[in-house]
Amino acid sequence: MIVPSPDQLVEDNVSVLARFGYQPFGGVDEDWSAMWMLLKGDFTTVEMPEVADFDALTLSQQEAAKIYMRRRLIADRFFEECRKGQAELYQGIDTELVERYTLARDAYEDSVNHFGEAREKLAEVLRGVYW
Amino acid sequence: MKTYDKGDKLPEHYKECLINLMTFQADSEYAGAQRVAENHRFAPRPEEAYRLSKKVMEEMGHGYYIWNLLRDLDVDVDSRLHHLASNSENPDPKIVNVINGFRKENWSAFFECWEDVALFSTVVTPAAVAFLGQYRECSYLPWARVNVRIHKEEHGHLAFGVWASKRCIEFGGEETREFMQARIAKFMQMGLGFYGRPSKGKGASEMFDIYHEYGLKVKTPEELQAEYLELLEDRLTDIGFEVPKGVEADYDMRIGYGVE
Numbered sequence: 158m159i160v161p162s163p164d165q166l167v168e169d170n171v172s173v174l175a176r177f178g179y180q181p182f183g184g185v186d187e188d189w190s191a192m193w194m195l196l197k198g199d200f201t202t203v204e205m206p207e208v209a210d211f212d213a214l215t216l217s218q219q220e221a222a223k224i225y226m227r228r229r230l231i232a233d234r235f236f237e238e239c240r241k242g243q244a245e246l247y248q249g250i251d252t253e254l255v256e257r258y259t260l261a262r263d264a265y266e267d268s269v270n271h272f273g274e275a276r277e278k279l280a281e282v283l284r285g286v287y288w
Numbered sequence: 289m290k291t292y293d294k295g296d297k298l299p300e301h302y303k304e305c306l307i308n309l310m311t312f313q314a315d316s317e318y319a320g321a322q323r324v325a326e327n328h329r330f331a332p333r334p335e336e337a338y339r340l341s342k343k344v345m346e347e348m349g350h351g352y353y354i355w356n357l358l359r360d361l362d363v364d365v366d367s368r369l370h371h372l373a374s375n376s377e378n379p380d381p382k383i384v385n386v387i388n389g390f391r392k393e394n395w396s397a398f399f400e401c402w403e404d405v406a407l408f409s410t411v412v413t414p415a416a417v418a419f420l421g422q423y424r425e426c427s428y429l430p431w432a433r434v435n436v437r438i439h440k441e442e443h444g445h446l447a448f449g450v451w452a453s454k455r456c457i458e459f460g461g462e463e464t465r466e467f468m469q470a471r472i473a474k475f476m477q478m479g480l481g482f483y484g485r486p487s488k489g490k491g492a493s494e495m496f497d498i499y500h501e502y503g504l505k506v507k508t509p510e511e512l513q514a515e516y517l518e519l520l521e522d523r524l525t526d527i528g529f530e531v532p533k534g535v536e537a538d539y540d541m542r543i544g545y546g547v548e
Contacts, residue, residue, distance in 0.1 A: 195334070196334045198332075198333050198334065199333050199334045199335050201459070202458050202459050203458065203459065203460070203461045229334070229338070232338060236341065239345045243348065246352055246369070247369065247370070247373065249366055250352060250355050250356055250359065250365050250366055250369065251356065251359075252356055255349075255352045255353060255356045258349060258352060259349055259353075262342075262345040262346060262349050265342060265345055266342050266345075266346070266444075269338045269339060269341075269342045272335065272338055273335055273338075273339070276334075276335055
């Protein structure tokens with residue numbers, strides 16, 4: 158669900174962005190609580206063996222957790238591009254397909270690295286360290 | 289050193305040796321990726337799973353790079369890919385040329401837990417970095433250029449090993465550090481044997497002198513061992529491990545790849 162800004166200047170930006178293809182998100186929001194249950198094991202170190210459920214996190218911790226989870230969703234899409242690239246190479250290896258696959262896996266690598274950076278940031282926020 | 293570029297007429301025996309080394313690298317890169325994919329089941333946490341998945345994609349990409357070059361040398365590379373993809377557990381040595389350590393029956397014996405996965409990239413990968421790094425300066429220039437790309441990425445895999453090992457300790461504490469320290473030697477045996485038997489003396493590789501003369505292998509096993517040990521000590525120290533003493537090389541985990 159889109160929650161508009163009370164500032165009209167910000168809302169006017171929507172129409173500008175729309176000229177370049179922006180579309181308001183019309184789908185159902187992710188089930189962040191359920192996804193968090195699958196991912197919070199990334200944070201249960203010796204120093205912090207217990208990590209709260211999503212609903213028990215503070216607002217800023219929830220925001221950092223959503224960023225981390227969104228990074229993972231982006232990585233999933235690039236992972237699928239890599240699999241597609243491999244399927245095409247299976248039909249016959251050539252330079253164009255190898256370079257295309259290389260670009261796809263570079264993007265996947267970047268997205269996984271971004272996921273890792275978001276995990277590091279969230280780990281700090283969970284400890285109350287913001288900058 | 290005489291060099292050759294794409295399209296140059298290659299001396300017959302040089303071409304035979306070159307194809308042997310290139311197919312060995314390509315087939316082993318891909319088979320190694322398949323082994324890494326099998327290790328995915330050990331991933332204990334989300335980021336570990338994603339980072340290992342990324343490594344699979346990269347290693348397969350290295351195989352594609354080299355296979356693509358081999359097409360210029362009239363090698364049927366598609367059949368090699370098809371064979372490995374369909375026979376990952378027991379590829380036929382008459383069809384593909386895979387390093388012994390990356391054959392499933394040998395590889396599986398080394399891995400019992402995620403800590404082993406982290407240690408493999410920390411302890412064995414430096415050997416791959418040193419070994420494959422020499423091909424950046426080899427006499428067949430297309431292969432040299434593509435190995436510049438590969439070498440850069442292998443360094444990334446080394447960083448993965450250090451990261452994964454530190455994470456194991458972060459989650460498991462001192463008990464895990466001690467557990468891992470005791471497991472370093474088995475991987476170091478593989479790392480020490482990665483670049484082959486010494487260039488001189490009893491048990492020396494029969495093929496090394498030929499590859500060296502052709503400029504296909506530009507460093508001696510002794511030079512590569514020194515490079516490996518320097519990298520290894522640096523990484524192990526960074527994590528908080530010690531380099532085990534008195535570890536002997538296991539040469540059986542690689543393959544004899546002399547030209548018949």
